[in-house]
Amino acid sequence: MFPQEIIRKKRDGGRLDGAEMRWFFNAFLKGEVADYQASALLMAIFLRGMTREETAELTKIARDSGKTLNWPESAGFVVDKHSTGGVGDKTSMIVLPLCLLEGVRVPMIAGRGLGHTGGTLDKLETIPGMNVFLSAERATTQFNSIGGFFSGQTDEIAALDKRLYQLRDVTGTIESNPLIVASILSKKLAEGLSGLVMDVKFGSGAFMDTMEKADALAQELIAVGKLCGLKVRAVLSNMNSPLGTYAGNLLEIYECREVMAGRVSGQLTDLTLTLAEEMIDLAQPGQDRRELRLRLESHLSSGRCLEKFLEIVRAQGGSTEIFMRDDAFFTAKIKKPIFGHQTSGRVESIEVRALGLAVIALGGGRRVVTDKVNGRVGLSALKHVGEAVVAGEPLGIIHADDERSALEAEKLIQAAYRCGSSGTSQPIIAKILREK
Amino acid sequence: MFPQEIIRKKRDGGRLDGAEMRWFFNAFLKGEVADYQASALLMAIFLRGMTREETAELTKIARDSGKTLNWPESAGFVVDKHSTGGVGDKTSMIVLPLCLLEGVRVPMIAGRGLGHTGGTLDKLETIPGMNVFLSAERATTQFNSIGGFFSGQTDEIAALDKRLYQLRDVTGTIESNPLIVASILSKKLAEGLSGLVMDVKFGSGAFMDTMEKADALAQELIAVGKLCGLKVRAVLSNMNSPLGTYAGNLLEIYECREVMAGRVSGQLTDLTLTLAEEMIDLAQPGQDRRELRLRLESHLSSGRCLEKFLEIVRAQGGSTEIFMRDDAFFTAKIKKPIFGHQTSGRVESIEVRALGLAVIALGGGRRVVTDKVNGRVGLSALKHVGEAVVAGEPLGIIHADDERSALEAEKLIQAAYRCGSSGTSQPIIAKILREK
Numbered sequence: 001m002f003p004q005e006i007i008r009k010k011r012d013g014g015r016l017d018g019a020e021m022r023w024f025f026n027a028f029l030k031g032e033v034a035d036y037q038a039s040a041l042l043m044a045i046f047l048r049g050m051t052r053e054e055t056a057e058l059t060k061i062a063r064d065s066g067k068t069l070n071w072p073e074s075a076g077f078v079v080d081k082h083s084t085g086g087v088g089d090k091t092s093m094i095v096l097p098l099c100l101l102e103g104v105r106v107p108m109i110a111g112r113g114l115g116h117t118g119g120t121l122d123k124l125e126t127i128p129g130m131n132v133f134l135s136a137e138r139a140t141t142q143f144n145s146i147g148g149f150f151s152g153q154t155d156e157i158a159a160l161d162k163r164l165y166q167l168r169d170v171t172g173t174i175e176s177n178p179l180i181v182a183s184i185l186s187k188k189l190a191e192g193l194s195g196l197v198m199d200v201k202f203g204s205g206a207f208m209d210t211m212e213k214a215d216a217l218a219q220e221l222i223a224v225g226k227l228c229g230l231k232v233r234a235v236l237s238n239m240n241s242p243l244g245t246y247a248g249n250l251l252e253i254y255e256c257r258e259v260m261a262g263r264v265s266g267q268l269t270d271l272t273l274t275l276a277e278e279m280i281d282l283a284q285p286g287q288d289r290r291e292l293r294l295r296l297e298s299h300l301s302s303g304r305c306l307e308k309f310l311e312i313v314r315a316q317g318g319s320t321e322i323f324m325r326d327d328a329f330f331t332a333k334i335k336k337p338i339f340g341h342q343t344s345g346r347v348e349s350i351e352v353r354a355l356g357l358a359v360i361a362l363g364g365g366r367r368v369v370t371d372k373v374n375g376r377v378g379l380s381a382l383k384h385v386g387e388a389v390v391a392g393e394p395l396g397i398i399h400a401d402d403e404r405s406a407l408e409a410e411k412l413i414q415a416a417y418r419c420g421s422s423g424t425s426q427p428i429i430a431k432i433l434r435e436k
Numbered sequence: 437m438f439p440q441e442i443i444r445k446k447r448d449g450g451r452l453d454g455a456e457m458r459w460f461f462n463a464f465l466k467g468e469v470a471d472y473q474a475s476a477l478l479m480a481i482f483l484r485g486m487t488r489e490e491t492a493e494l495t496k497i498a499r500d501s502g503k504t505l506n507w508p509e510s511a512g513f514v515v516d517k518h519s520t521g522g523v524g525d526k527t528s529m530i531v532l533p534l535c536l537l538e539g540v541r542v543p544m545i546a547g548r549g550l551g552h553t554g555g556t557l558d559k560l561e562t563i564p565g566m567n568v569f570l571s572a573e574r575a576t577t578q579f580n581s582i583g584g585f586f587s588g589q590t591d592e593i594a595a596l597d598k599r600l601y602q603l604r605d606v607t608g609t610i611e612s613n614p615l616i617v618a619s620i621l622s623k624k625l626a627e628g629l630s631g632l633v634m635d636v637k638f639g640s641g642a643f644m645d646t647m648e649k650a651d652a653l654a655q656e657l658i659a660v661g662k663l664c665g666l667k668v669r670a671v672l673s674n675m676n677s678p679l680g681t682y683a684g685n686l687l688e689i690y691e692c693r694e695v696m697a698g699r700v701s702g703q704l705t706d707l708t709l710t711l712a713e714e715m716i717d718l719a720q721p722g723q724d725r726r727e728l729r730l731r732l733e734s735h736l737s738s739g740r741c742l743e744k745f746l747e748i749v750r751a752q753g754g755s756t757e758i759f760m761r762d763d764a765f766f767t768a769k770i771k772k773p774i775f776g777h778q779t780s781g782r783v784e785s786i787e788v789r790a791l792g793l794a795v796i797a798l799g800g801g802r803r804v805v806t807d808k809v810n811g812r813v814g815l816s817a818l819k820h821v822g823e824a825v826v827a828g829e830p831l832g833i834i835h836a837d838d839e840r841s842a843l844e845a846e847k848l849i850q851a852a853y854r855c856g857s858s859g860t861s862q863p864i865i866a867k868i869l870r871e872k
Binding site: 003004005007008011034035036037038039040042043044046047048167169170171172173 | 439440441443444447470471472473474475476478479480482483484603605606607608609
């Protein structure tokens with residue numbers, strides 16, 4: 001086969017068969033097909049699309065391009081949750097202990113933050129001593145004893161996806177549904193999952209700006225997952241406001257503690273419980289959903305969820321000391337309230353992406369993967385769309401380590417909030433999609 | 437600027453401005469934009485197209501990316517001819533002496549054969565001693581004394597085009613009109629031309645299979661040429677039969693000699709005279725076309741054209757001895773007539789591309805640029821579409837150096853000719869397009 005013949009076929013809108021795709025991408029991994037040929041094919045895929053069968057084929061090739069994890073039969077239906085990324089998204093840390101409390105095992109492979117979106121690993125790393133890159137052996141041991149873990153993805157998993165993602169990032173070929181679906185599912189399949197709950201976000205802080213686009217991606221994830229033998233459900237959630245009221249690594253761990261201890265309610269808690277409920281229902285179908293929900297709520301209010309989370313932290317070498325005192329979470333030098341331009345009214349809209357960029361400006365996020373992250377900084381008390389902003393009340397509070405970055409973040413946040421008289425609250429969950 | 441932003445703009449169907457294109461392609465030449473980014477942009481251009489203004493911009497960037505030739509004012513209107521490639525195309529060697537005889541200067545930059553199409557340089561190199569890569573100094577001296585030369589393109593001309601062509605060749609992005617136009621015109625502009633006559637071929641042996649596609653490319657060449665200050669005319673010529681009756685390097689020099697000596701007439705002579713006429717009319721407008729044609733015909737019949745050609749050969753170090761005896765041109769070891777499957781009838785169609793591939797099979801062409809070429813082998817007495825194939829008469833004659841390749845060529849040629857009862861001859865020139 002010639003790589004340019006395969007590129008031409010897709011360029012002209014043809015469907016690639018399994019043999020062609022396997023040949024091309026495996027030759028690419030071996031260096032026999034060049035980066036410039038792969039990027040030309042990616043652009044052709046971007047503009048011509050792929051069928052679900054082609055996407056499933058690429059998913060399986062990427063899954064098989066690296067190490068795959070395997071869990072014993074006795075582990076039962078193994079499930080994970082994945083989000084398309086947003087600002088203040090901290091549900092992963094809470095759904096894992098909730099699932100374990102219900103006897104559902106979760107080998108959670110999480111990622112780092114990049115651009116305006118945060119990452120679970122960065123958040124967990126603010127816990128002193130916490131090891132977020134487990135070896136396969138250690139991960140397996142913890143999976144067998146506790147039932148789950150948090151870990152970063154090693155280079156050994158889905159090697160093809162890693163190579164393709166690097167190319168897509170610099171060749172303008174990120175925003176392609178088939179490529180996104182293959183990227184997400186290949187990594188999740190390599191984790192040895194039976195089921196996956198996707199949190200597909202839409203809105204000003206999400207990758208997809210509209211619910212329609214999120215819906216299309218979710219349907220694709222479910223259909224391609226089915227072709228690959230993975231049961232996928234998708235929760236479409238609103239990202240026109242930050243999730244919860246904190247953004248920033250250590251600050252979000254604080255907010256998690258509050259949710260896990262049952263001390264706060266609201267959209268973050270709602271979404272977290274819904275995601276956990278779907279995960280558990282996937283693994284243990286047929287149970288009474290109302291009772292399950294009540295049990296999950298009681299895991300929070302009873303403190304059991306926090307207790308289980310701390311057990312995981314300890315298992316991964318983390319110190320639980322900071323969880324004992326509030327002031328351990330608020331360690332940035334400067335706390336600066338942000339005031340809007342209007343004296344009073346309601347929040348009509350938020351450019352949520354800009355809130356993520358404000359966290360980057362403070363040093364708490366990454367512009368490029370090699371950036372160092374300051375876990376202490378961030379934002380708190382963030383107002384949501386539809387909330388009232390009474391005279392003298394701030395839009396949120398900046399936690400900064402220096403004045404310059406605080407000023408930069410302030411400008412970004414002030415520009416991001418549009419206040420007026422007619423803002424209305426939006427529901428956090430727009431839709432839940434399940435395999436038919 | 438970020439390369440991925442420029443790629444995205446074109447990917448989404450936007451128009452690139454001059455500054456964006458200059459930045460991208462100059463950064464590519466400097467190695468600051470990677471090959472994989474350039475190939476992604478090329479695929480986006482392939483699928484989204486470029487306006488004539490964008491194509492003109494790319495043409496000028498490529499022209500300025502290497503050395504440019506300059507001719508003195510006194511040289512007058514300098515013109516060249518370029519063909520999109522075919523089988524048996526040998527007009528370049530005849531139009532140059534014809535132009536010189538009319539006082540029109542032609543600094544002809546020619547190419548090598550690749551794939552099924554032959555190349556002027558390979559043909560000229562079968563003349564012992566002939567130097568087809570002139571230094572700029574030597575080319576200038578010959579241009580000033582004789583008025584023209586044949587030379588290969590050095591790496592110094594249109595460096596960007598060379599890099600882009602190499603990428604396009606292996607990424608399935610060759611067949612894009614804007615990219616083809618920019619490639620052709622950038623090199624011709626760098627030659628310091630005032631006018632260009634394009635031989636845009638269509639049919640089974642051409643790059644463009646239909647007249648409509650050739651027409652579209654010709655219009656693009658003329659319009660973009662105008663934007664770049666180059667007067668372009670295009671002759672749309674038929675490539676559903678080989679041009680002339682010989683294909684193969686030395687054999688084609690023989691056929692050129694016969695045409696230049698006024699000993700053969702037919703489609704090859706017609707097309708050659710038309711191309712020369714357009715070149716001369718571009719350079720010296722307003723003359724009586726009927727008289728010009730008669731003069732050109734007399735240059736052939738009088739032997740003046742052959743004489744001028746031999747003057748150029750001598751100036752470039754070539755020996756003219758082979759031109760003195762016919763048998764010097766027929767030196768392949770085996771001469772094998774090819775018979776069709778039917779006993780008699782007419783040629784209904786020819787897959788002309790396969791005739792070019794037969795020449796490659798004989799060793800007389802290149803599959804890849806690094807292949808060595810055997811100048812002696814080829815085909816002769818090739819039948820054209822519409823010609824009668826009387827019982828016992830061959831479709832053509834193979835000139836081979838070994839039996840194995842002769843057999844391979846025979847199979848290709850037999851499969852290429854379709855004979856029946858209804859074949860009709862097609863005119864060689866379909867249309868002539870001039871700038872409005």
